[in-house]
Amino acid sequence: MQNAQDMWHVGRHRFTSRLLVGTGKYADMAQTKTATKASGAQIVTVALRRVNLDASRGPSLQETLDPKIYTYLPNTAGCATAKEALRTLLLARELGGWNLVKLEVIGDAQTLYPDAHETLEATHMLVKEGFEVMVYTTDDPLNARQLEEAGAAAIMPLASPIGSGRGILNPHNIRTIIAQSRVPVLVDAGIGTASDACTAMEMGCTGVLMNSAIACAKNPVLMATAMKHAVIAGREAYLAGRMPMREAASPSSPMMGKIA
Amino acid sequence: MIGANIYAITACMLQLTINGETRHLPAGSTVADIIRDARIDVREVAIMVGERIIARSAYGVTVLHSGDAVEMVSFIGGG
Numbered sequence: 545m546q547n548a549q550d551m552w553h554v555g556r557h558r559f560t561s562r563l564l565v566g567t568g569k570y571a572d573m574a575q576t577k578t579a580t581k582a583s584g585a586q587i588v589t590v591a592l593r594r595v596n597l598d599a600s601r602g603p604s605l606q607e608t609l610d611p612k613i614y615t616y617l618p619n620t621a622g623c624a625t626a627k628e629a630l631r632t633l634l635l636a637r638e639l640g641g642w643n644l645v646k647l648e649v650i651g652d653a654q655t656l657y658p659d660a661h662e663t664l665e666a667t668h669m670l671v672k673e674g675f676e677v678m679v680y681t682t683d684d685p686l687n688a689r690q691l692e693e694a695g696a697a698a699i700m701p702l703a704s705p706i707g708s709g710r711g712i713l714n715p716h717n718i719r720t721i722i723a724q725s726r727v728p729v730l731v732d733a734g735i736g737t738a739s740d741a742c743t744a745m746e747m748g749c750t751g752v753l754m755n756s757a758i759a760c761a762k763n764p765v766l767m768a769t770a771m772k773h774a775v776i777a778g779r780e781a782y783l784a785g786r787m788p789m790r791e792a793a794s795p796s797s798p799m800m801g802k803i804a
Numbered sequence: 805m806i807g808a809n810i811y812a813i814t815a816c817m818l819q820l821t822i823n824g825e826t827r828h829l830p831a832g833s834t835v836a837d838i839i840r841d842a843r844i845d846v847r848e849v850a851i852m853v854g855e856r857i858i859a860r861s862a863y864g865v866t867v868l869h870s871g872d873a874v875e876m877v878s879f880i881g882g883g
Contacts, residue, residue, distance in 0.1 A: 566883030576881055591882025594823040594875065595849060597842055605879045606848050621882050631852075635877055638857050639850040706883065733883075755883035 550779065552750050554728050555644055555676030555697040557615070561586045562745065563775040564617070564730065566755025570764065573608040579758055580609060582768035589617045589646050589753070592632050592639075611640060617678065619646040624659070626666035633675060644697070645670070646732075646753075648680035656706040656733075660687050664694060671695035680732050683717040689724060698727050700753060703744065704734030707756045711740040715747065722748045738767075738774035745778025746786070820872040829868065836863040838874065848878045 551558045565585040570576040580588060588609055595601075609616075618636035620629040626649065633645050649666055651659030658681055670677045671694060678698040679691045688699045701721055704710035711734065712718060722729045728750035735741055735754040744752050752775055761767035818829045822838060829838070835851050835858055842849075851858045852875040858866050868874070 567881035568883045570881060589883055590879040592850070592877050593880045593882075595842060595844055595878050597823060597825065597876070601844075604845070604848055605881055606845075616879065618879070619882055631857075634857055635850040635852065636879075638859065639848075639877075639879065 550783070552728060554678065554750075557644055557676075559586050559615075561772075561775075562751035562779055563741070563771055564589065564732075564751055564753040565758060565768070566753070567605060567609065568755055569759035573603045573605070575764060576605075577608050579764045579768040580614070582765050582772065583758065584772040585614075587615045587617050589619045589755070591619055591621045592636050593622075615644065616640060616642055617644060617646050618642055620648055620666075621650075623649055624651070624662070625649065626662050626669055629662075629666040630669050630673065633670060634673070637675075643674065644676045644678070646678045646680060646700070647696075658682060658702075660684070663687075664690055667691055667694040667696050678730070683714050683721065685717060685720045685724060688721045688729075692725055692727055696727060698730055698750070699725055700730045700732035702733035703731045703740060706733045707760075708734055709736030709756060709760070710734055711736050712743060715743070718744070718749070719747055738770040741771050742774040742778035742781075745775055746781050748782055751775070818868055818870045818872075820868055820870060820874060822874045823876055833868050834864055835866040835868065835874075838868070838876070839863060842876065844876075844878065850877050851875065852877075 551560055561584050563583055563585050564587040565580055565583050566589045567576055620632045623629040623632055629647055629649055636642055647666055649659050649662040650656050667677055667679055676697040678700055679696040680700045681687050681691055683701040691699055703712040730751040730753050731744040731749050732753035735757040741752045758764050758768045816831050818831055820827060839846055839849055853872050
């Protein structure tokens with residue numbers, strides 16, 4: 545059960561669930577709805593795309609995931625420049641007034657790595673426009689610090705490339721970013737299975753954002769449930785304070801009084 | 805005469821693009837008209853005409869012109 549006392553803040557918003565989910569790559573809207581519900585997520589990322597004018601359209605995303613129940617986090621997926629990102633988010637704000645947004649400016653189609661320069665420029669522009677910007681970035685602590693100084697509401701370093709499912713490749717960098725940041729740090733991209741999410745939370749991440757890990761699992765709804773538990777388990781382990789690692793063994797049963 | 809009729813018809817039509825596709829609309833068409841023709845809920849769409857984002861409150865009074873490039877967007881699933 546999620547602890548109502550352990551809320552987290554981003555911008556002017558407060559949330560209980562520390563699992564944020566994307567809404568892409570599902571088989572259909574029914575699966576999107578069921579998996580998202582199973583995850584317990586309160587925040588869902590959404591993309592902005594042209595309406596298909598000719599084909600008959602099935603249920604819309606807003607019919608499937610009620611924006612009054614879920615906090616929509618519009619993303620800038622597909623944008624290659626700061627200007628494109630700003631235009632996308634201004635359109636999203638016109639659509640529904642959302643101010644809390646996810647910024648991603650991808651610099652390379654092969655690796656889907658963020659373009660550090662455009663991302664920083666976009667952060668400055670968006671903050672000036674009054675957006676609360678959760679920024680997808682590399683696990684470079686210097687990039688993360690620059691983005692925070694530019695006014696990012698949250699720093700979202702990748703664990704590994706988008707959709708790769710390889711887990712946290714550089715835990716040292718993630719820990720460094722967590723230690724230096726005064727805004728929430730959420731691992732975003734590269735989570736592959738429940739233990740990856742749990743590990744991120746044990747390190748002290750505020751939350752985790754994932755899409756492929758759930759949608760591309762053999763059983764997305766079951767994986768969504770697993771991720772929900774993993775994020776809670778990792779968070780509680782972090783709050784509990786783990787035992788120290790020791791060089792030598794230390795018996796769990798006392799030696800005194802043992803039978804001769 | 806046929807020529808005069810064709811002239812009268814084309815003078816009453818706009819040629820513009822919506823989402824990159826060429827469309828012909830009656831002169832005086834508004835943003836609200838194209839949203840209605842697309843059979844999409846007005847609350848689920850955002851519109852740009854050229855570089856201008858059109859406020860929802862102005863859909864009914866924003867008249868379209870020949871040569872306009874309209875972008876009609878909505879939210880879809882994404883990561």
